[in-house]
Amino acid sequence: MKPMKIKDGVTKLGAVHFERRLFDSLIPLPAGTSYNAYLVEGSEKIALIDTVDPMKLDVLMEQLNDVPKIDYVVSNHSEQDHSGSIPFVLEKYPEAKVICTPKAKTFLMDLLHIPEDKIDTVEDDERISLGDKTLRFIHAPWVHWPETMFTYLEEDNIIFTCDFLGSHLATSELFAEDECLVYNSAKRYYAEIMMPFRNFIEKNIDKIKSLKIDYIAPSHGPVYNKPQFIFDAYNSWVYDEPKNIVVIPYVTMHGSVKAMVDYLTAVLSQKGVVVKPFDLTVTDLGELAMSLVDAATIVVGTPTVLAGAHPQVIYATYLANALKPKTKFLSIVGSYSWGGKTIDQLSSMITNLKVEVIPPVFIKGLPKEEDYKLLDELVDNIVKKHKEANIK
Numbered sequence: 353m354k355p356m357k358i359k360d361g362v363t364k365l366g367a368v369h370f371e372r373r374l375f376d377s378l379i380p381l382p383a384g385t386s387y388n389a390y391l392v393e394g395s396e397k398i399a400l401i402d403t404v405d406p407m408k409l410d411v412l413m414e415q416l417n418d419v420p421k422i423d424y425v426v427s428n429h430s431e432q433d434h435s436g437s438i439p440f441v442l443e444k445y446p447e448a449k450v451i452c453t454p455k456a457k458t459f460l461m462d463l464l465h466i467p468e469d470k471i472d473t474v475e476d477d478e479r480i481s482l483g484d485k486t487l488r489f490i491h492a493p494w495v496h497w498p499e500t501m502f503t504y505l506e507e508d509n510i511i512f513t514c515d516f517l518g519s520h521l522a523t524s525e526l527f528a529e530d531e532c533l534v535y536n537s538a539k540r541y542y543a544e545i546m547m548p549f550r551n552f553i554e555k556n557i558d559k560i561k562s563l564k565i566d567y568i569a570p571s572h573g574p575v576y577n578k579p580q581f582i583f584d585a586y587n588s589w590v591y592d593e594p595k596n597i598v599v600i601p602y603v604t605m606h607g608s609v610k611a612m613v614d615y616l617t618a619v620l621s622q623k624g625v626v627v628k629p630f631d632l633t634v635t636d637l638g639e640l641a642m643s644l645v646d647a648a649t650i651v652v653g654t655p656t657v658l659a660g661a662h663p664q665v666i667y668a669t670y671l672a673n674a675l676k677p678k679t680k681f682l683s684i685v686g687s688y689s690w691g692g693k694t695i696d697q698l699s700s701m702i703t704n705l706k707v708e709v710i711p712p713v714f715i716k717g718l719p720k721e722e723d724y725k726l727l728d729e730l731v732d733n734i735v736k737k738h739k740e741a742n743i744k
């Protein structure tokens with residue numbers, strides 16, 4: 353992509369990675385992603401804010417062909433998709449200094465072997481003048497690493513937030529024009545990356561509330577020229593009560609669990625509950641994570657394998673626990689042939705979730721008439737709990 357002007361002296365650089373499909377060897381990227389860098393040219397000094405994943409170094413270096421000097425390379429976040437090209441930028445501009453938080457300094461030295469004398473740290477609320485433009489640094493720890501910060505360009509009311517408020521969305525558009533598409537990608541991003549840090553999000557949004565912000569420029573996805581759009585979305589994801597939704601991640605081996613899940617889905621939906629079943633053998637884990645943002649209840653469905661839950665159910669349960677959604681209730685349904693410790697095993701894996709556990713339904717073989725009655729009781733229990741918690 354070619355550089356794109358946001359305002360006079362402020363240009364979006366970086367690379368759009370349309371074809372990338374996996375991040376951190378973990379996170380699916382159905383819509384690709386981008387690594388945005390920003391060039392801020394003041395009357396006296398020039399700053400580059402963040403860089404790109406080294407996989408796209410050539411794109412950034414070509415964009416810098418006509419940039420005669422860089423005084424500062426601001427590293428808002430040390431993860432390598434943004435910082436990984438800093439050593440190459442320093443090679444091209446040996447006079448440049450890296451600007452980051454004190455915590456980030458050690459990360460950059462450890463992860464990228466950037467020499468200590470190349471790094472200047474900034475305190476919270478410290479400013480650097482570029483002449484007629486001023487960069488103000490706002491420490492924003494734990495969105496999503498301990499060293500993260502935002503950079504606010506005071507004269508232009510632009511805040512550069514790196515990962516925070518971003519989206520894994522490859523698009524040729526500079527601004528978030530297609531709000532439906534961006535909303536979905538930003539929600540997926542929130543669910544996978546930011547949701548475990550909900551408490552810190554609240555603190556960091558409070559910190560920037562008083563700033564006049566015309567543009568939010570994250571380092572993934574398009575720039576927000578209507579900042580309220582993404583603030584409203586985060587308000588809903590972070591603060592709203594969960595909705596009348598039951599998410600059912602499950603695996604079936606010979607059809608018993610599938611029969612239970614199908615029955616639950618049919619009866620719950622008859623009672624007005626939105627049900628989202630996910631067969632984990634074919635599920636995009638990002639879709640599952642997104643569904644957890646709003647779900648009031650999770651029902652895990654598993655067969656018994658080697659005396660425990662199916663490994664894919666264990667994986668999904670581990671992820672759900674790590675993502676810490678605001679889900680209020682959890683239950684388990686499953687089937688066995690001759691025994692096992694599945695319930696104990698799964699129950700021990702959800703210590704991060706502040707959920708009330710609704711009694712599981714664990715049956716022998718294919719569900720029989722009396723088993724469907726137990727599932728009816730589970731449905732009644734879920735509906736009652738949602739009503740009592742005023743979940744709509």
Ligand code: FEO
Binds near residue numbers: 429433434515
């Ligand atoms: Fe986009 Fe935490 O890196």
